[in-house]
Amino acid sequence: MNNYVKSVLNDLKEKYPWQEEFLQAATEVLESLGVVFEKDSKYEEHKILERIVEPERIIKFRVPWQDDEGNYHVNVGYRVQFNSAIGPYKGGLRFHPTVNESILKFLGFEQIFKNSLTGIPMGGGKGGSNFDPRGKSDDEIMRFCQSFMTELFRHVGAYTDVPAGDIGVGGREIGYLFGQYKRLANEWTGVLTGKDHKWGGSLIRPExxxxxxxxxxxxxxxxxxxxxxxxxxxxxxxxxxxxxxxxxxxxxxxxxxxxxxxxxxxxxxxxxxxxxxxxxxxxxxxxxxxxxxxxxxxxxxxxxxxxxxxxxxxxxxxxxxxxxxxxxxxxxxxxxxxxxxxxxxxxxxxxxxxxxxxxxxxxILYAPGKAVNAGGVATSGLEMAQNSQFIFWTEEKVEEELHKIMVNIHNSCLEASKEYGLGSDYVAGANIAGFKKVADSMIDQGLV
Known part of the structure; x- marks a missing residue:
């Protein structure tokens, strides 16, 4: 392993030994990048790894809500705004009992490189809560979503941070979250993706x-x-x-x-x-x-x-x-x-x-999630584009654009892998291609 990569990973393990999921994601990405640092010293000189593995900010808040029987409950909400070098933070919200800071950091870290691969100007972020929507009534979920957005709305926006859905957050939850944001901000803007196509969503987003x-x-x-x-x-x-x-x-x-x-x-x-x-x-x-x-x-x-x-x-x-x-x-x-x-x-x-x-x-041919599953966030990016222009694309147009993006992602992974003499290594190729675009942008923007 490259000495620079090894030192950064060792520091991470000392700082966050309990964050197993995040350390796993960081290890997988950073180990692939050794060949990049051997070839170009500028990334080490600018301490890019130390900067890219730390979120720009983590927002944590309580989410009080009331069930149908009038009982009070309190959950924990998060938004990890990981990297905005190439665009506004972009990544889903997950409502699931297992949600914690480690899982959201792992997901937000992956999102940086996934979003970079799409070619759409989106940074990396992730958020959610340890709230479990299973077994809850529609009214209980609505009250929870409204309470969650009441705190989150001050930290998001169409050009700041654009959340989407994830596990436990589907069209129903996005609707409640969007409604509360619109009520609080007094504006209609594409602040969330995964919306229903009747009010700003994109066709084929669920698929x-x-x-x-x-x-x-x-x-x-x-x-x-x-x-x-x-x-x-x-x-x-x-x-x-x-x-x-x-x-x-x-x-x-x-x-x-x-x-x-x-x-x-x-x-x-x-x-x-x-x-x-x-x-x-x-x-x-x-x-x-x-x-x-x-x-x-x-x-x-x-x-x-x-x-x-x-x-x-x-x-x-x-x-x-x-x-x-x-x-x-x-x-x-x-x-x-x-x-x-x-x-x-x-x-x-x-x-x-x-x-x-x-x-x-x-x-066996093997390709990582940050490349393979980028179609979801890519279509979210297409939804953002439609919202910003106040237009609505046909299903055929969205799928055509999605197909082009996935072909380009595949080709970018292969080209990056071959550029560094790694053959058809999709894991290394995805990490290298995603990293270089973000890292170069960070250097261009100075020590921030």
Whole structure:
């Protein structure tokens, strides 16, 4: 490991030993950048790593709210404004009991490089709360969102920080948050993305991450003289990302054979490739039950309680689309052993560091989340563009622009990897391409 990278990582581990997720993300990115520092000393001279691993600010606040029985509750809210060198902070809000500063720092750090890869002027940020929307009424969620935005609104804006949705924050929550912002700021502005298309949102935004991941996988296979046609694709999760990917994989000739949830996974040998099955995925998500077994009961397919899908021998392409650290060392070994062709991360950091090492060393095409799942934030950027111009694009126009962006991201990763003599290393290529644009911008703007 490069000595400069090693010293920065050691300092981070001493300062934040409890922030495991953030340290994992920082390690994955920084280890890829050693070749950049060996070739160009300016980044070390300007102490870019020490600056880029620290957020510009972290906002933490209490969120008091009242349930339907009149009882009072208090949750913790956060916004990590990580880096604004190339544009306003951009990144989702996550409402989930596991939310803490480490997870939001990891997500915000990844967002810096992901947003850089899109080519759209957006910085990196992330936020959320340890609030659990499951089992809450619409009125309770509305009251929570209004309380959350009452504190957050002073820190965000169309040219300052533009949050979006994430786990636990869908169209309903975005609506409540936007309404409260508009009430407090007394202005209509594109301060949030993921809005309903009736009031400023972009078409295909819910599907965008899954569509984009599929476009990236298509390009990755194409670069290796292969295609999605006739391939078995394993998906995890059953939310927006998996929903979008299931549709686009089917359209491009592949067959999605698995979905997963906290309770286990389902195997559908006929493929999750019909309108009825996609509509039921939406029903499952809206139910709040968080159980993928419902799909097995509905369509009469096998359910594997407490298991993950990655060891199935039928898998040609794996697209983890659920959450961080869902694919472990033994899963990666099984994919390599079973001759899977490719793994494209549609979730944020779904592979552990140990799994990543096995995949990168194995005979399998492997691409990281910051490149593969950038379609969601890219379409958010397209929503911002539409809002700023007060125009509304057709579904065909949005998808065309998204496809162009994902092709460019794929090509940028490959070009950066090859420039530094690393072959077709998508992990290193994504990190290098994303980093250099941000780092050069930081140097241009001085010591700030």
């Amino acid at each position: 965008a991450t899954g569509f984009g991941a599929t476009f990236f996988a298509k390009e990755m296979l194409k670069a290796n003289k292969d295609s999605l046609e006739g391939k078995n694709v394993a998906l995890s999760g059953f939310g927006n990302v998996a929903w979008g990917a299931a549709q686009k994989v089917t359209e491009l000739g592949g067959k999605v054979i698995t979905l997963s949830g906290p309770d286990g996974y389902i195997y559908d040998p006929e493929g999750i490739g019909t309108e009825e099955k996609w509509e039921y995925m939406l029903e499952m998500r809206a139910s709040g039950r968080d159980k993928v077994k419902d799909y097995a009961d509905k369509f009469g397919v096998e359910f594997f309680e407490g298991e993950r899908p990655w060891k199935r021998k039928e898998i040609d392409i794996a697209i983890p689309a659920a959450t961080q650290n869902e694919l472990f060392e033994d899963d990666a070994k099984a994919l390599v052993k079973n001759n899977a062709i490719a793994l494209a991360e549609a979730a944020n950091m779904p592979c552990t560091l140990e799994a990543m090492e096995i995949l990168r060393d194995g005979d």
